[in-house]
Amino acid sequence: MPSRFNFFNLAQLGGKRRGIAWISGHLAAAAMAVAALASPALAAPPPAGSKIMIAMPRLGIDNTATMAPNDSVLLEHRYTATTVANVTFSGTATGEPSASFFTVHLYHDRNCTGTIDVTDDRITGPIPVTPGVVVCLLVRVQSSAVTPRGARLRYQLTATTTLGITQAMLAPLENIDRVVVADGAVQVLKRVRNVTLNETSFSTTSSSAPGNILEYQVIFQNPSASRIDQVRVLDMTPEYTSLAQAIWVEQQPSGVVCQPDLPAGGGTAGYQGDLRWLCTGSMIPGAKGEVRFRVKVQE
Numbered sequence: 001m002p003s004r005f006n007f008f009n010l011a012q013l014g015g016k017r018r019g020i021a022w023i024s025g026h027l028a029a030a031a032m033a034v035a036a037l038a039s040p041a042l043a044a045p046p047p048a049g050s051k052i053m054i055a056m057p058r059l060g061i062d063n064t065a066t067m068a069p070n071d072s073v074l075l076e077h078r079y080t081a082t083t084v085a086n087v088t089f090s091g092t093a094t095g096e097p098s099a100s101f102f103t104v105h106l107y108h109d110r111n112c113t114g115t116i117d118v119t120d121d122r123i124t125g126p127i128p129v130t131p132g133v134v135v136c137l138l139v140r141v142q143s144s145a146v147t148p149r150g151a152r153l154r155y156q157l158t159a160t161t162t163l164g165i166t167q168a169m170l171a172p173l174e175n176i177d178r179v180v181v182a183d184g185a186v187q188v189l190k191r192v193r194n195v196t197l198n199e200t201s202f203s204t205t206s207s208s209a210p211g212n213i214l215e216y217q218v219i220f221q222n223p224s225a226s227r228i229d230q231v232r233v234l235d236m237t238p239e240y241t242s243l244a245q246a247i248w249v250e251q252q253p254s255g256v257v258c259q260p261d262l263p264a265g266g267g268t269a270g271y272q273g274d275l276r277w278l279c280t281g282s283m284i285p286g287a288k289g290e291v292r293f294r295v296k297v298q299e
Helices: 025-038
Strands: 006-013 015-026 049-055 063-067 072-080 084-097 101-106 127-129 134-143 152-163 173-181 187-194 213-220 232-236 239-245 247-252 256-262 272-285 288-297
Touching: 063 072, 063 134, 063 187, 063 288, 072 152, 084 101, 084 134, 101 152, 134 173, 152 232, 213 232, 232 288, 247 256, 256 288, 272 288
Parallel strands: 063 173
Antiparallel strands: 006 015, 015 049, 015 173, 072 134, 084 127, 084 152, 101 134, 152 173, 187 213, 213 288, 232 272, 239 288, 247 288, 256 272
């Protein structure tokens, strides 16, 4: 029966667990063999009752997207391994009024291009990993032609890591993707950086620790040949975080003026929940805008 780890110094970034896994000494030499891959300095089996420390893997960030009926969207995720293991990816879709309006498939983006090409295939089984390996994933969401405006999809991506030698399992990592169907859809790209660690560039993943400040960048663009009215940008504070300051608009797209709407006035430090920016006017074809928000990881 697989053993599950307990966690020390646990934090979360957008639904992704961060921290350190400890393996009890009763797993003995097999556990030591796994730990030694991440820490070669460990040379002898631990005494009975002791614990071995293994860094937790990481799983990207949550995504939000807007799409039209009879449309498709790709949502990117990245899993970063920290030890020799097999990782199993699975997904659960729920929707309003029904998830049946959507078709969702999970792909292994083998060359990490953010697009599905001939080298990529749907994930059907465990993927072997070693320390430092990055597994790129694409969630492809297709809406049917009869999908009503306002329909919503919530897709939970789960990564379960099983250590190669002990068959012990780390607690699952999770990302939550949210998709809304509307008249005229903007493309959304979301990235994050750790302000506390002085990260200067945004990425799909970032490490974090309790008390760290994380900044999220949400870029939205009109990819169509028509204007889009009543543009709204929706997001929410990730689990185990709260706003570090008021949300803001970093770049106004051509043709519209956007401003924070929820929480009122952009919010204040400590707020948890939904975030919304409203844009007045018509977003012209090709126009691009950007909003940002900062959160603090709970201590």
